[in-house]
Amino acid sequence: MLSEILEQPEAVARVIERGRKDAWEIGRRLRSKGAAFAMLAARGSSDHAAILGKYALGVHLGIPAGLAAPSIATLYKSRLKLRGAAVIGVSQSGRSPDIVEFLEASSRAGAFTVAVTNDPSSPLARAADHALFLHAGEERSIAATKTFTTQVACLYLLAAGWAGGRRGQELLAGLCAAPEALRRALADGPAIEASMKPLKRLERCVVVGRGFPFPAALETALKLKETAGVFAEGASAADFLHGPIAMAGPQAGAAFRALLLLSRGPGKDSIKRVERRLKAAGVSSLRFGPDPVPDWISPFPLAVRGQLAALRLSLAKGLDPDHPSGLRKITRVH
Amino acid sequence: MLSEILEQPEAVARVIERGRKDAWEIGRRLRSKGAAFAMLAARGSSDHAAILGKYALGVHLGIPAGLAAPSIATLYKSRLKLRGAAVIGVSQSGRSPDIVEFLEASSRAGAFTVAVTNDPSSPLARAADHALFLHAGEERSIAATKTFTTQVACLYLLAAGWAGGRRGQELLAGLCAAPEALRRALADGPAIEASMKPLKRLERCVVVGRGFPFPAALETALKLKETAGVFAEGASAADFLHGPIAMAGPQAGAAFRALLLLSRGPGKDSIKRVERRLKAAGVSSLRFGPDPVPDWISPFPLAVRGQLAALRLSLAKGLDPDHPSGLRKITRVH
Numbered sequence: 271m272l273s274e275i276l277e278q279p280e281a282v283a284r285v286i287e288r289g290r291k292d293a294w295e296i297g298r299r300l301r302s303k304g305a306a307f308a309m310l311a312a313r314g315s316s317d318h319a320a321i322l323g324k325y326a327l328g329v330h331l332g333i334p335a336g337l338a339a340p341s342i343a344t345l346y347k348s349r350l351k352l353r354g355a356a357v358i359g360v361s362q363s364g365r366s367p368d369i370v371e372f373l374e375a376s377s378r379a380g381a382f383t384v385a386v387t388n389d390p391s392s393p394l395a396r397a398a399d400h401a402l403f404l405h406a407g408e409e410r411s412i413a414a415t416k417t418f419t420t421q422v423a424c425l426y427l428l429a430a431g432w433a434g435g436r437r438g439q440e441l442l443a444g445l446c447a448a449p450e451a452l453r454r455a456l457a458d459g460p461a462i463e464a465s466m467k468p469l470k471r472l473e474r475c476v477v478v479g480r481g482f483p484f485p486a487a488l489e490t491a492l493k494l495k496e497t498a499g500v501f502a503e504g505a506s507a508a509d510f511l512h513g514p515i516a517m518a519g520p521q522a523g524a525a526f527r528a529l530l531l532l533s534r535g536p537g538k539d540s541i542k543r544v545e546r547r548l549k550a551a552g553v554s555s556l557r558f559g560p561d562p563v564p565d566w567i568s569p570f571p572l573a574v575r576g577q578l579a580a581l582r583l584s585l586a587k588g589l590d591p592d593h594p595s596g597l598r599k600i601t602r603v604h
Numbered sequence: 605m606l607s608e609i610l611e612q613p614e615a616v617a618r619v620i621e622r623g624r625k626d627a628w629e630i631g632r633r634l635r636s637k638g639a640a641f642a643m644l645a646a647r648g649s650s651d652h653a654a655i656l657g658k659y660a661l662g663v664h665l666g667i668p669a670g671l672a673a674p675s676i677a678t679l680y681k682s683r684l685k686l687r688g689a690a691v692i693g694v695s696q697s698g699r700s701p702d703i704v705e706f707l708e709a710s711s712r713a714g715a716f717t718v719a720v721t722n723d724p725s726s727p728l729a730r731a732a733d734h735a736l737f738l739h740a741g742e743e744r745s746i747a748a749t750k751t752f753t754t755q756v757a758c759l760y761l762l763a764a765g766w767a768g769g770r771r772g773q774e775l776l777a778g779l780c781a782a783p784e785a786l787r788r789a790l791a792d793g794p795a796i797e798a799s800m801k802p803l804k805r806l807e808r809c810v811v812v813g814r815g816f817p818f819p820a821a822l823e824t825a826l827k828l829k830e831t832a833g834v835f836a837e838g839a840s841a842a843d844f845l846h847g848p849i850a851m852a853g854p855q856a857g858a859a860f861r862a863l864l865l866l867s868r869g870p871g872k873d874s875i876k877r878v879e880r881r882l883k884a885a886g887v888s889s890l891r892f893g894p895d896p897v898p899d900w901i902s903p904f905p906l907a908v909r910g911q912l913a914a915l916r917l918s919l920a921k922g923l924d925p926d927h928p929s930g931l932r933k934i935t936r937v938h
Binding site: 307309313314317321324325328329330333334335337338339340341342344345346348349350351352353354355368423424473474481484499503506508509520535536537 | 645669671672680685689702818843
């Protein structure tokens with residue numbers, strides 16, 4: 271897991287270098303087709319990358335995007351009316367059966383389909399009109415790390431390509447800051463290790479973000495669950511203030527921590543409001559960020575901090591991060 | 605909370621009776637406008653109702669629908685391109701500032717907007733082109749119960765109206781089974797109370813559903829959090845098998861239970877797979893359902909079982925379900 275975490279700056283740089291031309295061409299076709307909205311289909315870690323894709327399309331391009339419920343096509347056999355839609359399937363292996371089936375059904379229904387996958391020969395890549403590849407090499411760790419950040423890079427490339435022109439070039443230039451941001455986050459490894467060592471009794475954790483850091487919060491919570499056996503949950507600061515903050519009350523005890531993810535973006539004020547509410551409730555919180563990068567780039571270093579935290583906490587608890595219990599790499603969901 | 609739980613059969617019947625004409629008219633306009641996709645905007649409990657709306661539109665009508673990230677408009681001030689979109693804002697009070705702001709921005713961007721709210725004089729109702737009302741009376745309990753089921757009824761009515769014609773009439777007739785299904789679930793109150801009494805040490809819970817029961821699982825998890833201080837998480841059977849099942853390993857202990865939500869629909873096989881995996885891992889699970897109603901109606905009785913479970917568990921733990929810590933009824937998120 272650690273060696274794959276460390277590969278990320280190069281892996282993301284490789285995606286940008288090798289994928290930019292394809293993303294530009296896919297974007298040209300999306301514009302010429304007049305695609306009006308996007309649906310993203312994914313599971314697990316890829317789901318969190320897909321949410322970042324939704325934010326990027328919405329914030330940078332004004333394209334409405336939503337997460338598909340693959341079961342609508344695969345379980346209920348409904349034929350969605352997808353003319354004018356771009357459907358983007360995101361799967362590391364390209365072999366999640368329900369994502370493949372959803373993309374096939376979308377293609378039959380008239381959607382413009384794009385696969386984001388690590389395996390060019392996978393059923394997902396074959397089912398889609400176009401594909402962007404992760405170029406991440408084999409991922410042996412059960413907890414996805416480099417495939418998460420390379421998926422985000424692919425989706426950001428796709429957004430840049432779809433924007434095209436000068437705006438597309440600006441987004442591409444912005445994305446080129448990601449590898450260096452990842453390197454700086456990795457350099458904080460010893461500090462993250464030191465902050466996790468005292469937490470070996472941690473059982474429950476809420477990871478809070480707002481805006482672009484929110485999907486990084488979901489991803490960090492998943493890593494903490496998968497790798498360190500912590501009952502972790504990702505939450506938007508907006509939703510957290512709306513209800514589940516009750517979890518942080520005096521009954522929560524020492525086995526609980528809140529982890530707050532900050533960026534330089536407009537979501538930071540609500541995170542600070544959460545921090546004050548937690549403090550007033552006597553709950554300890556940890557903070558990751560803000561990194562010195564634009565808001566939309568912050569999920570890269572935030573995700574890496576989360577991966578390192580999960581790894582170090584797992585080791586502090588005497589667990590083996592490479593062999594978390596109960597998990598297989600591909601789950602065949604129909 | 606209990607008195608509001610018990611009001612639900614009448615409240616849902618009232619929504620159907622009073623809302624059907626408006627839903628029919630809104631549906632006629634949606635069809636004449638040729639609305640091609642839907643975005644739903646909501647927070648908290650309303651978010652779970654909105655996901656059911658997404659399933660209903662997709663499964664029954666083939667309309668692609670997704671959950672909006674309100675922050676794209678409210679935090680990032682992006683102008684979404686929403687011609688051809690129906691934007692549906694769901695909020696009990698009609699006063700969640702970010703939902704109101706998202707609907708206003710959507711309206712300016714050319715979307716056809718619908719409010720689903722309890723308060724006809726609320727800013728959300730005023731901001732929308734059309735509205736469907738919950739007719740639920742004042743909700744005094746902090747944990748939403750009757751406003752959740754009436755929101756679902758409104759969204760199902762909207763789907764029936766949007767379908768129109770014979771299909772719309774079929775959906776309407778199907779929905780009319782909901783009040784009786786709610787009554788039968790309420791009649792199981794004593795059995796639910798008995799099943800919760802031994803669980804007063806419960807700290808963590810995963811609530812698992814698949815297809816239409818999935819949003820009921822999210823809602824039940826939220827009730828358990830808000831009302832009984834349990835660190836509960838809703839999960840799709842698909843995602844649960846994909847990763848977080850690690851949480852159910854031998855390290856989970858006696859403070860953990862899985863709660864499985866069943867319907868008669870096609871998702872039941874994956875729930876049974878989860879049940880077998882949990883059993884193999886030595887983890888105890890509880891089961892709600894299947895109720896003798898069609899899959900898409902099952903969220904009504906499942907949600908009620910979840911509400912009763914949260915209420916009874918809260919009392920078993922010596923908590924006050926009407927005064928959970930740290931919560932206010934309206935949270936002003938911008």
